[in-house]
Amino acid sequence: MSTTAPAAQPAQAPPQRRRRRTGGGWLVTACAVLAALVVGALLIAVGDERTRAAAGYFFSYPWDTFTEAWYAVRDAYLALFQGAVYSPNLSGRGALGPISETLVNATPLVLAGLGVALSFRVGLFNIGAQGQIVLGAIVAAWVGFTWQLPVGLHLLVAVVGGLLGGTLWGGIVGWLKARTGAHEVITTIMLNYVALNLLNFLLTQRGFQRPPYGQAISEAVADTARLPLLLGSPLRVHLGLLLALLAAVAVWWLFSRSRLGFRLRAVGANPDAARTAGMDVGRLQVVAMGLAGGLAGLAGASQVLGVTGSVTGSVAGTIGFDAITVALLGRNNPYGVIAAGLLFGGLRAGGVQMQASTGVPVDLVGVLQAMIVLFIAAPALIRAVFRIRAGGSGVGSELAGGWTR
Structure with missing residues (x-):
């Protein structure tokens, strides 16, 4: 008498939970x-x-x-x-006014946000974008109203001047971090005050202050050093927008494709391991803060050369502090920073x-x-x-x- 084994029963599926x-x-x-x-x-x-x-x-x-x-x-x-973005009450070129103002406001935020995100990526908390913006604005404006150069070259030199001003201010923080171990949060906050008071001092000095010397405003930047308008007057969106987009691509390439970016990422992930692997952590921190400061300096240059045309005590506004929020919201990703x-x-x-x-x-x-x-x-x-x-x-x-x- 043969017996047939009972067919295997299919396993009972666990009760479904509410999907998340x-x-x-x-x-x-x-x-x-x-x-x-x-x-x-x-x-x-x-x-x-x-x-x-x-x-x-x-x-x-x-x-x-x-x-x-x-x-x-x-x-x-x-x-x-x-x-x-868009208002149905406006027509013609005026309909582009809202989006133009959005792009004008976004340009320095993207540039400074890229600088903050870059330093965050290397494990450094850059709270000094405000001071780096001020230094970039000071140098860019000074080149813009004191140097006499041909069209095109004058603008290029002024932009590079803003870049170098921010790089210097950020590099100081990196150097102090590498040589003395000074915490970058403290030094960046202190240098913010130094930059602001330096600007207030310059705005009282002849050669920087605009005649008749009754107001705290700098000389006007020459037309040859102004960032051209992309859509023409009265729309204020200027060439600095393209500069910000190119900077975002450059930051992406730095971290995703370059050897320097790999080393910076290694320092940010684990500085002790990077040091054990033979990397000069201190030098890389100086480079990172210099690059971050340079991007913030470009934000200051874009404001002076593209929007205000001169420097006042409020040239940076709250851009440097808002840039920290932009970097956090963008999750330290260059395209996220743009958004x-x-x-x-x-x-x-x-x-x-x-x-x-x-x-x-x-x-x-x-x-x-x-x-x-x-x-x-x-x-x-x-x-x-x-x-x-x-x-x-x-x-x-x-x-x-x-x-x-």
């Missing part, structure tokens, strides 16, 4: 921006007078409160978009239109930038809120020195 999105740092970054916009919407609703009035009888007619809040948020963000610079440039350009059209203070832009940084610095919170499963290299590792080709 898998994403790396870029998805987390996008969600962080979205979360910041949500927080901004709540602040707009709270600050809106009609919404607050409707909230006074919320329990009688709750829908009125939500309706007024929706209109306030919609109008504010629509005005922000129209001031940064982050465009985003922040758009926020700056659209904030003016938002305040003029809806009365929402332009300070909201600063709040949005701060919230983006906050959420970027807390990726675990963003993953939990948006139910994103960790996959690949997270944003935290990317900020610590990872690199995406």
